[in-house]
Amino acid sequence: MTYSFQFRDVFAAWEFLLDGLMLTLLLSAVTMVAGLGIGAAGAAAKVYGGPWVRRIVAGYVEAIRNTPLIVQLFLVFFGLPGIGIKFDAETAAMLTLSVNLGAYSTEILRAGLEAIPKSQLEAGRSLGLSGWQVFRYVVFFPALKVIYPALASQLVLLMLATSVVSQISAEDLFHAASIIQSRTFRDFEVYAVVAVAYLALALIFRALFALLHHLLFARR
């Protein structure tokens, strides 16, 4: 059987794709900020906190890292209303993704903090720097440099993982694909176009991270 590819119908629905793209970008941006914030707090708690704090953070990290994102999403969006907590799809998506990224970045950032040798901290201390100053001037940049590649690839993975929110009807790029599919029946074309769009996003993200890496570390 012969099949003629028809991308015209798919591109005719570009407004859907654009709207979806905007939500995907928004989700990624918000999640990165919130998730890295959670991760920074988690890492600090894990390295500098008391035994109980450390245990609680470890429990959070393991719970998130050993369960699927989509199940976490379903639990928040479909499950929580059952006990009286309701979110719209976009909020549930942002919340879940942030908590998810928070767990992964806790581990990455912790590894960064622990990569700085104790002698460096002692050197800073012995020069009369305060704890915060030691962190700010001695720990922060070297630690960030160590974990930067891992962090960058985690953030690209996160951007791709946002596609899962389409499954709770959050109208992201992937969701736009299902809408166009249901209107045009151009299944192959639409998912191919969307896959390429994600690929382009991933490449742009990587390029931006590489640029940022250059700006941050080129002269250090």
Add this chain to the structure above:
Amino acid sequence: MSLVDLSNVVKRFGALTVLDEASLNVEQGEIVAIIGRSGSGKSTLLRCINGLEAIQAGRIVVDGTVVNEPGTDLRALRQRVGIVFQSFNLFPHLSVERNITLAPRVVKHVPNAQARELARVALRKVGLEDKIDAWPDQLSGGQQQRVAIARSLAMSPHLMLFDEITSALDPELVGEVLKVLEEMAREGMTMMLVTHEMGFARRVAHRVVFMHHGKVWEQGPAAQTLAKPNTPELETFLSAVLH
């Protein structure tokens, strides 16, 4: 015909010329010590001989095989040319016996029992027969290097290359390795060794080759050349290493 014949060999790493028209002959049964500053190209020269490094110009003939020709069976050549490295390079996941018998078994298809006997004989030559079932990380540096020599010997090479094989060893372990080399010299093995051990070179080598700026700068009978260098470069070098 010489066992090793290098003529006008040029080797570059990018813009850096490491061997600059180097020429050298080594006869059957000869022991040649190659000396020179680090960066003078002496290790590279050795590595070109068994084809570990490709060259850009010149010609290398070893044991009747042109090394630098496309289509040369380097594997066949390497079975006849053993090399021992500065950093031993034993296989850490294999026992001493397996380290030695790996190549005889998979390259020459020697049966297992016979291969073990081969390992035993090779180890006896380096004085480590009792270590046949040991693992590399259980051995001292000197012992590891002797196993590495045994590993090469088990292939019955026509020529042995030694690339600064005592440089990574603690001083008190150098002697045991050099003793093995002297023993091999007595048995008539053709050997080329890059070394910093001038006393050893004078005692054991027939000929000393001084490399400078990627060229064979000066060569001659060991004792004579080391005692009365012809070129100021060798003289400077010798006075630096002999303090």
Add this chain to the structure above:
Amino acid sequence: MIRDLSYIDVLYLIAAMRWTLALTVIAFLGGGIVGIVIALLRTANWPPLRWLGALYVHGVQGTPLLAWLFVFFFGLSIFGITVSPWIAAAAAYSIYAGAFLGEIWRGCLQAIAKTQWEAGASLGLSTAQQLRYVIVPQAVRIAIPPTVGFLVQLIKNTSLAAVIGFVELTREGQLTTATTFRPFTVYLIVAALYFALCFPLTRWSRRLEGRLHVAR
């Protein structure tokens, strides 16, 4: 028909784990074969082979797994091929796992010092023999911890097959929710079951890694 959540439902959920595991095994086998090829391409001497491997890895790692599932499940039907969720999932997961395993294994191959290749070569071993007897046995040792770690990722990601109607643990959870209307409890149980699968593997992977560092 709505009924209450009972222990039978929990048993069904537990039983559904076998499809999660089956899919994981298939993905790991398929991905393993692709991964070996990718690792070899990425470490090849001839640059075009390396580029081909890099193209594959960047392509797959730059697109969502969900997209591969949809392309295979919905997309191929346009060619008149009816694709069962099994086939679509097996294909999509092999492609996906192959890219990640290939990268992990490439790293392990490259972690073996160049001098080990040279030592093999100078004894007359062919490139294939150097790989087989010298490099791979050493690379496998360091590959086990990250490979087990990736297995956890794979188990979790099999949950995405639910969206093409592949009945595994997550899909079974959706179905149970639809009949019992107890989504919170059901998804909590589903999450707990995934945790029960993944957490031991996570711990194991970490222990293996610790042992490797001690051994050096």
